[in-house]
Amino acid sequence: MSNALVFADRLLDLLGGHRVTAALCTAVELGVVEALTAGERTATEVANECSTHAPSTERLLIALVALGICQSVGPTRYRLTDMGACLANSASHSLRSWALFEGKMLSHSWMGLAESVRSGRTAAELAGADGGRYGQMHRDPEAALVFDAAMANMTRLVARDLIAAGDFNSAGKVLDVGGGAGTLLVEILRACPTTSGSILDLERCEAAARRAIDAAGMRSRASFLTGDFFAGIPAGFDTLLLKNVLHNWDDERCVVLLANCRSALADAGRIVIAERFLPPRDYSSRSASTALGDLNMLRGPGGRERSEAAYCGLVTSAGLRVARRIPAGRYDLLVATR
Ligand SMILES: C[S@@+](CC[C@H](N)C(=O)[O-])C[C@H]1O[C@@H](n2cnc3c(N)ncnc32)[C@H](O)[C@@H]1O
Known part of the structure; x- marks a missing residue:
């Protein structure tokens, strides 16, 4: 890759910083994080607990996996990573x-x-x-x-x-x-x-x-x-x-x-x-x-x-x-x- 492309690539990530904030805030606001503190869940289980739209909840969960907040477990289940657990209310260093x-x-x-x-x-x-x-x-x-x-x-x-x-x-x-x-x-x-x-x-x-x-x-x-x-x-x-x-x-x-x-x-x-x-x-x-x-x-x-x-x-x-x-x-x- 040329230098310019490398820089443009990095810049794209910086420009999208607001998306990260919004995805994390949404996971907290809708209760997705709290739903996962009890253990692994499917997207449908999370959606039922949070009263959200299941397919869209899965899309949010996939983004959270990409951000290191969740991990996928097998083909259909998700759990919080150690970093994601810091978004839970009960975490000792909750954010x-x-x-x-x-x-x-x-x-x-x-x-x-x-x-x-x-x-x-x-x-x-x-x-x-x-x-x-x-x-x-x-x-x-x-x-x-x-x-x-x-x-x-x-x-x-x-x-x-x-x-x-x-x-x-x-x-x-x-x-x-x-x-x-x-x-x-x-x-x-x-x-x-x-x-x-x-x-x-x-x-x-x-x-x-x-x-x-x-x-x-x-x-x-x-x-x-x-x-x-x-x-x-x-x-x-x-x-x-x-x-x-x-x-x-x-x-x-x-x-x-x-x-x-x-x-x-x-x-x-x-x-x-x-x-x-x-x-x-x-x-x-x-x-x-x-x-x-x-x-x-x-x-x-x-x-x-x-x-x-x-x-x-x-x-x-x-x-x-x-x-x-x-x-x-x-x-x-x-x-x-x-
Ligand atoms: C940035 S917060 C820091 C709070 C705390 N020291 C901390 O670090 O968690 C600044 C604090 O100053 C307080 N504050 C602002 N103006 C004040 C004033 N005129 N008299 C007393 N407290 C004031 C705010 O209510 C707020 O709690």
Whole structure:
């Protein structure tokens, strides 16, 4: 094959990326994945369980085999692969909610990416929506549920690395600033029995966070605080954790937020920032996921992914000192002190 043909072939696969998202989201949305968690099934059995059209269900199953989500067993039966099993609700590292988030929310929003690149404005700004992305969620509780559940999926996936890197055994009282539905705090407290803490987030997250705390039997060690982190951060915590929060905001807002953290921080306290750093001027496929995440920030909340140097710049602009950088799997931790 000529070089041009090889490149065109590869390009065709890239161009069809939306089909993959849609097929995976459909398998989750229709219950095909859940039907297969019980064991091998024929397409007709899956269709009966999911109330779908059997011949079309078989076509979906064949595509899922091609994508490595299912395996065919004999001429008529299908089962989930180990990767496909991660789409099930009960999987220890389930990405079920993330699949729905990509397929039902992000893929629609990304269709308007050209408008954001043309104007530098987010989807919410272009729609004239008050309060940006989180204001929109306040008015659309269903979308907020999808978003919070997806963040919980992603956070559970990386929690072990973050906890191993972050030394939370000696963290004292932790405040997870913008901690959403409480997934990370619960995992930290589970791993570190002498640590206690709270989640600070918008009212929208309160019910889910309280449910997570109760389900983990942690009412005596964890609580939820409703608040706007731009208005202020409550004092009395030794560790302020910010995971996937700063990347939502422009530099100016980040400095306000970090300065609020500084005012609330005990003298010997620390701020732990968990983000994915963009390698400076590394445009290779290694950094593709963070580079695409950056476009997601442009289209969504209006923030950006940043290099380590850019995060350090924000920290020092807020009057803080960068103490350490610690790699944590897919993430990096930046530890800041007064
Ligand atoms: C990208 S999510 C990250 C959630 C969580 N830290 C995680 O990594 O799973 C950002 C969080 O910031 C919260 N947030 C946004 N604006 C806020 C504000 N003004 N005050 C408090 N929380 C806010 C959102 O509700 C959301 O839960």
